[in-house]
Amino acid sequence: MVQDAFQQKKEHILAEIKSSSLDLSPKGTIDELCFPIMNLINAHMDMVTTSSCSGRLSVFVEGNKVHDKEIKTGGKGEGGKWLFVTHDREQVKSWIEKLEEPVIFQSEYNLKRMGASTRYILYKYEPFILHVKCRDFSSASTLFNTAMSCGFRESGIGSNNIVALRINIKLDVPIGYLDELTGKLVFFVDPKYIELMDYITLSKFTENANKMQELYNKIEAHILKAPREASKGLKKLETKEERRERKIKEGLLRQKMIRSQDTQN
Amino acid sequence: MVQDAFQQKKEHILAEIKSSSLDLSPKGTIDELCFPIMNLINAHMDMVTTSSCSGRLSVFVEGNKVHDKEIKTGGKGEGGKWLFVTHDREQVKSWIEKLEEPVIFQSEYNLKRMGASTRYILYKYEPFILHVKCRDFSSASTLFNTAMSCGFRESGIGSNNIVALRINIKLDVPIGYLDELTGKLVFFVDPKYIELMDYITLSKFTENANKMQELYNKIEAHILKAPREASKGLKKLETKEERRERKIKEGLLRQKMIRSQDTQN
Numbered sequence: 001m002v003q004d005a006f007q008q009k010k011e012h013i014l015a016e017i018k019s020s021s022l023d024l025s026p027k028g029t030i031d032e033l034c035f036p037i038m039n040l041i042n043a044h045m046d047m048v049t050t051s052s053c054s055g056r057l058s059v060f061v062e063g064n065k066v067h068d069k070e071i072k073t074g075g076k077g078e079g080g081k082w083l084f085v086t087h088d089r090e091q092v093k094s095w096i097e098k099l100e101e102p103v104i105f106q107s108e109y110n111l112k113r114m115g116a117s118t119r120y121i122l123y124k125y126e127p128f129i130l131h132v133k134c135r136d137f138s139s140a141s142t143l144f145n146t147a148m149s150c151g152f153r154e155s156g157i158g159s160n161n162i163v164a165l166r167i168n169i170k171l172d173v174p175i176g177y178l179d180e181l182t183g184k185l186v187f188f189v190d191p192k193y194i195e196l197m198d199y200i201t202l203s204k205f206t207e208n209a210n211k212m213q214e215l216y217n218k219i220e221a222h223i224l225k226a227p228r229e230a231s232k233g234l235k236k237l238e239t240k241e242e243r244r245e246r247k248i249k250e251g252l253l254r255q256k257m258i259r260s261q262d263t264q265n
Numbered sequence: 266m267v268q269d270a271f272q273q274k275k276e277h278i279l280a281e282i283k284s285s286s287l288d289l290s291p292k293g294t295i296d297e298l299c300f301p302i303m304n305l306i307n308a309h310m311d312m313v314t315t316s317s318c319s320g321r322l323s324v325f326v327e328g329n330k331v332h333d334k335e336i337k338t339g340g341k342g343e344g345g346k347w348l349f350v351t352h353d354r355e356q357v358k359s360w361i362e363k364l365e366e367p368v369i370f371q372s373e374y375n376l377k378r379m380g381a382s383t384r385y386i387l388y389k390y391e392p393f394i395l396h397v398k399c400r401d402f403s404s405a406s407t408l409f410n411t412a413m414s415c416g417f418r419e420s421g422i423g424s425n426n427i428v429a430l431r432i433n434i435k436l437d438v439p440i441g442y443l444d445e446l447t448g449k450l451v452f453f454v455d456p457k458y459i460e461l462m463d464y465i466t467l468s469k470f471t472e473n474a475n476k477m478q479e480l481y482n483k484i485e486a487h488i489l490k491a492p493r494e495a496s497k498g499l500k501k502l503e504t505k506e507e508r509r510e511r512k513i514k515e516g517l518l519r520q521k522m523i524r525s526q527d528t529q530n
Binding site: 158159197 | 372376379381385402406409410413419420421423424429431435436437438439453454455457458460461462464465468
């Protein structure tokens with residue numbers, strides 16, 4: 001059987017995902033949280049996932065901000081530096097102890113020394129995001145509408161029928177700055193505030209997991225299981241065997257997620 | 266001359282914008298900052314702006330979070346309460362003095378009293394966002410690609426060829442909580458931290474205005490002034506007279522913006 005161009009491209013992308021996820025496996029459960037919804041979407045012959053992040057906490061020093069006399073804020077940018085990143089809620093609580101560089105808590109920082117070029121230390125929670133390449137605009141629209149209907153209000157269709165599934169569950173908190181004179185990392189919030197942010201981040205991880213599950217359910221009900229006449233672009237569903245395998249994998253992952261949620265409080 | 270359906274819809278939308286912006290005028294310069302780019306886009310016969318926000322600082326108490334046993338965080342939601350909102354950078358510095366309800370700064374708050382249902386007070390900066398209804402997918406794609414090319418990386422095409430132009434310049438900072446026992450608003454950050462956030466917010470206003478200008482320039486160069494053969498959907502440009510009027514209005518607004526930026530430091 002001669003395959004169509006989309007199917008060929010899809011198989012190529014899936015092979016890449018498979019090899020890269022094997023590479024990542026020593027790092028633990030990182031983006032395993034994306035696998036259920038990725039597998040679900042990839043079971044549809046008109047869709048293939050192209051990039052994903054299951055949600056993460058990151059702490060970083062902003063890069064240099066002055067480019068061509070224009071100030072840019074909030075980005076990692078040129079010369080920016082990751083202090084900590086995790087996709088794993090288990091790693092949230094003790095992040096500060098794992099920093100390579102010591103930080104100074106200094107509530108007596110001088111406000112007047114902050115300027116347009118100050119490089120702040122940002123504490124960010126960013127939720128799940130998934131990009132899905134669709135066969136045509138019709139299948140892209142179906143996916144977009146399904147996402148919008150369950151709160152993924154910042155979703156959108158881009159070039160080449162790639163749909164970005166986005167939700168607005170964020171934290172974006174300046175917690176310190178790089179002291180350019182001493183080269184030290186100075187926190188202007190106290191350890192208790194960091195502890196509180198970590199607690200709130202854990203609730204964001206939980207909310208994010210709930211929204212991923214809601215999206216999963218909607219996509220399954222409205223797209224994968226939709227009657228043929230309602231889903232114009234649907235030409236072939238996964239086989240029974242494929243479905244069984246997917247369900248087993250997902251069950252295991254869901255158990256893992258539930259176990260990890262139990263440890264929050 | 267018989268008008269097409271898109272043109273009729275566009276005129277209807279523009280009439281609504283005109284009447285509502287007149288209604289808003291007593292409030293001052295609020296969304297005037299959007300006018301230049303709105304006027305530019307509306308000068309294209311295949312595009313009409315449907316909603317906009319020029320960027321804003323908001324401070325609010327989260328709504329009730331427990332719905333059907335599921336926790337939702339970070340939204341104004343049911344029972345949420347605005348404490349302060351402004352689109353005007355001039356109003357940023359003294360917002361805390363304008364609150365109707367007094368707040369308590371209490372660094373000795375009890376972390377253990379924070380739970381999944383705690384209603385936090387959030388301090389947010391949200392950047393410019395604009396929705397543009399386009400005549401067809403071709404014109405929507407052109408606008409989308411132009412926006413992506415100048416950093417509006419969270420843009421997307423939605424239903425009915427409506428393009429959302431979005432950028433990621435945010436602050437999303439928990440600064441306090443509603444004490445359910447006393448009904449008081451308690452800040453767990455100190456006044457100095459608020460002062461610093463206000464300072465950072467002003468730099469976000471500046472960066473946001475720069476990005477709006479950059480988007481304006483790109484849309485003007487790549488879409489409004491593009492050679493006819495390159496812009497498939499472009500059937501009619503504004504007349505010389507329309508262009509002159511637009512330029513005068515924009516010049517006045519830009520002067521206003523520059524004056525308002527000068528007062529930042």
